Structure formats: C-alpha cells, structure tokens
Amino acid sequence: MQDLTRCVHHPVVSHEGFASLAVPTFRASTIVYPDAKSFSNRSKRGFDGYTYGLHGTPTTRTLEAQLTLLHGGVRTVLVPSGQAAASMILLTFLMPGDRVLIPDSVYSPVRYFCQDYLRPRGIDYGVYDPLIGAGIGDLIDEHTKLVWIESPGSGTMEVQDVPAIIQAAKAKGALVACDNTWASPLLFKPLAHGADFAVEALTKYIGGHSDLLLGSITVSDIELRQKIKLVLRDMGIGVSPDEVSLALRGIETMGVRLRHVGKVSEEFAHALQESAVVERVLHPALPSCPGHEFWKRDMGGSSGVFSVVLKPGADANLEAAMTELKIFAIGASWGGTRSLIATTALKEERTVIPWTSKGVVLRICIGLEDERDLWKDLSDMLAKLAA
Numbered sequence: 503m504q505d506l507t508r509c510v511h512h513p514v515v516s517h518e519g520f521a522s523l524a525v526p527t528f529r530a531s532t533i534v535y536p537d538a539k540s541f542s543n544r545s546k547r548g549f550d551g552y553t554y555g556l557h558g559t560p561t562t563r564t565l566e567a568q569l570t571l572l573h574g575g576v577r578t579v580l581v582p583s584g585q586a587a588a589s590m591i592l593l594t595f596l597m598p599g600d601r602v603l604i605p606d607s608v609y610s611p612v613r614y615f616c617q618d619y620l621r622p623r624g625i626d627y628g629v630y631d632p633l634i635g636a637g638i639g640d641l642i643d644e645h646t647k648l649v650w651i652e653s654p655g656s657g658t659m660e661v662q663d664v665p666a667i668i669q670a671a672k673a674k675g676a677l678v679a680c681d682n683t684w685a686s687p688l689l690f691k692p693l694a695h696g697a698d699f700a701v702e703a704l705t706k707y708i709g710g711h712s713d714l715l716l717g718s719i720t721v722s723d724i725e726l727r728q729k730i731k732l733v734l735r736d737m738g739i740g741v742s743p744d745e746v747s748l749a750l751r752g753i754e755t756m757g758v759r760l761r762h763v764g765k766v767s768e769e770f771a772h773a774l775q776e777s778a779v780v781e782r783v784l785h786p787a788l789p790s791c792p793g794h795e796f797w798k799r800d801m802g803g804s805s806g807v808f809s810v811v812l813k814p815g816a817d818a819n820l821e822a823a824m825t826e827l828k829i830f831a832i833g834a835s836w837g838g839t840r841s842l843i844a845t846t847a848l849k850e851e852r853t854v855i856p857w858t859s860k861g862v863v864l865r866i867c868i869g870l871e872d873e874r875d876l877w878k879d880l881s882d883m884l885a886k887l888a889a
C-alpha cells in the first residue's frame with residue numbers, strides 16, 4: 503500500500519476490552535456493503551436498515567429508540583429542529599383540500615407555516631380556543647385531517663384538556679399531534695392518552711445546554727413513521743450525528759435538571775404574584791392559570807418556563823432594567839443551563855381569544871444558577887420598574 507492509499511484507509515484496530523459509557527458518534531454519508539449483491543438489494547433492508555447516512559446511523563437510532571421508550575411509542579423520527587417536526591407532520595399528512603386545527607396559543611412559527619406556506623398551496627387551517635376541550639368535535643368537518651395540540655400554550659400557558667380533545671378528534675377520524683416541548687416525556691406522555699404523534703423540540707430540555715437544534719416525532723403506529731420517513735427522504739432531510747450525540751449527553755441529566763427548574767419556577771411564580779409591578783403570573787402550577795386543573799390531573803410536575811404580565815405602565819424603565827440584569831440573559835429559546843428572560847408580543851398572535859392585557863409580557867426560563875442569585879437579580883429588576 504502506498505502512502506496516499508494509507509492516508510485514506512484507516513487501519514483496523516482492536517475494540518476488544520474497550521467499553522465506554524458514551525454512545526459512539528457514527529458519521530456517515532456512504533455506507534459500504536459487504537458484496538455487490540447486498541448493495542443491489544439495499545432497498546430491501548427496510549426502514550430500520552442502514553443504507554445511507556442521511557437516513558440514519560447507530561447514533562441517531564440510539565436517540566430515537568430512547569425517545570420511543572420514554573414516550574411509550576412505536577418509533578421516533580429525528581428532524582433538524584422542533585419547528586421541522588411540526589412542518590414535517592403537516593407536510594406529510596395533509597393534502598390540498600385538507601384542513602388542520604391549531605390552538606390559538608400555538609408556538610407562533612407553526613401558525614405562520616399554516617398561514618404563509620400551507621394555505622397558498624390549498625391546505626387550510628382553523629384556529630381554536632385552547633380551552634375548548636371536547637368541544638373541538640364541533641369544529642371537525644370532513645376536511646379536517648389533523649388536530650394540533652400544544653399544552654401548555656406558548657406565552658399564555660393555557661393547559662389543554664388533552665385527553666378530551668384527543669377523544670373527540672379520534673371520534674371524528676382526525677389524527678392528533680401534541681407538541682410536548684414544555685413538559686418533555688418526563689412530565690407528560692401524549693401517546694398514552696391516544697395521540698398519534700408526540701412532538702418535542704429537543705433543542706430545549708433534552709439538549710439542555712443551548713447549543714443544538716433538533717426535533718423529534720414519536721409515533722403510535724409504524725405506518726405513520728414510514729410516511730414521514732418517505733417525505734424526509736424525498737426532501738433530503740436528515741440530522742447530524744454530532745448534534746445527536748450532544749442530545750444523547752443532554753438527555754442523561756434531563757431528569758435532575760427538570761426537577762430542579764420545576765421547583766424553582768413554581769417558587770418564583772408564587773413569589774412574583776406578590777410584586778407591586780406584576781399584574782398576573784401565568785404558570786400551570788398556579789390555580790389562577792387557565793387549565794390548571796388539567797395540569798394537576800395529567801402532568802407530573804412543572805418545567806422552568808412561565809410568563810409574567812406586568813401592570814400597565816410598569817414598563818417605563820423596562821429596557822434599562824433588563825439590560826442591567828446580571829444573572830438572567832436576554833434571549834429566546836429555553837431549556838438550557840442559563841436563565842433567560844425576554845419580552846413577548848401576544849396581541850398579534852391571538853385571533854380567537856383576543857389578548858387584552860395592556861401590560862408587557864415577560865417570558866422567564868429558569869436555569870441552573872443558584873436560586874438566591876436569580877431571585878436577587880429579578881427583584882432588583884422589579885424594584886427598578888416600581889421606581
């Protein structure tokens with residue numbers, strides 16, 4: 503073998519006696535076959551076989567299998583972001599003439615996908631009151647093929663009566679997808695209530711460190727998985743094993759992270775209600791939160807994200823006060839180790855239940871800093887707003 507060939511052919515070394523607790527990162531575009539015949543027959547390997555890096559490696563399959571187990575599903579499909587998980591379900595299961603129902607509190611890019619991409623292509627959507635419960639049945643006509651759930655809702659935090667919505671939708675023959683990002687599979691398992699798809703933005707609690715973008719779709723039926731995989735293949739969409747290996751590391755600590763941020767977020771939500779500049783705190787664990795009873799009945803606890811509605815006029819010094827925060831960072835997305843705060847605009851994003859509060863809404867995500875430092879930072883900011 504000449505040097506140039508040696509550069510390209512990695513020597514085979516022994517793996518004997520090597521055992522690591524880490525999942526190896528398998529990178530691949532090409533997958534090689536032991537002989538010409540197995541290459542010609544590669545399409546017969548089925549969707550669980552390895553044929554091309556884009557369609558899966560042992561690294562991606564490990565995370566998929568782990569999420570499938572956590573959700574009690576049949577298979578999981580990984581996609582490049584949480585938003586892609588939503589758009590892939592909508593693109594796979596809706597045809598021109600079909601209609602999807604989304605809650606008024608949906609993660610807003612999902613609404614924009616329906617409005618700006620699907621509707622001009624002949625796929626319609628309707629928006630429903632997230633607290634509609636079994637009443638969703640009345641909105642499902644023969645064109646409605648899919649009902650989208652997100653509980654609690656983005657920004658306004660309404661907890662949905664997920665079992666009632668699923669039951670009513672199934673009775674009318676519609677598929678049901680549930681964006682479960684706030685709860686993660688540790689606090690809620692939509693498939694156990696009959697949903698067809700459990701959607702997670704792995705970017706948030708599973709990644710856990712604000713350094714990756716991934717989404718997942720866990721399905722209750724193998725047919726649904728095959729249909730999504732075909733669309734991903736046709737569109738050329740897959741995920742990087744490097745991102746997935748970060749998620750495989752993140753998921754190991756998700757349990758302790760969530761338990762901690764859930765406890766602190768509940769404490770802060772209660773305490774913030776006492777602030778002179780706060781009109782309302784929207785946190786599923788507070789009895790005043792719309793749908794609190796469903797959170798109590800269905801979910802195993804809280805995660806770290808909630809909203810605070812300031813009193814009208816309390817935002818005169820807000821920009822300066824936020825900029826002076828020392829521990830909280832200003833930014834969107836959430837689920838990492840750093841606590842975040844951001845203002846959010848709800849007025850333009852509610853069409854069924856108008857958002858009428860005049861005060862500014864702050865989104866707070868609790869991270870892993872010492873809660874005494876966090877509380878001091880927040881109280882200092884609120885004091886500046888009251889001044």
Ligand SMILES: *Cc1c(COP(=O)(O)O)cnc(C)c1O
Pocket residue numbers: 582583584585586609652656681683684703704705706715716717835
């Ligand atoms: C962040 C988020 C998403 C999108 O996740 P990305 O990975 O950032 O695309 C979807 N749904 C909810 C509820 C989210 O909070």
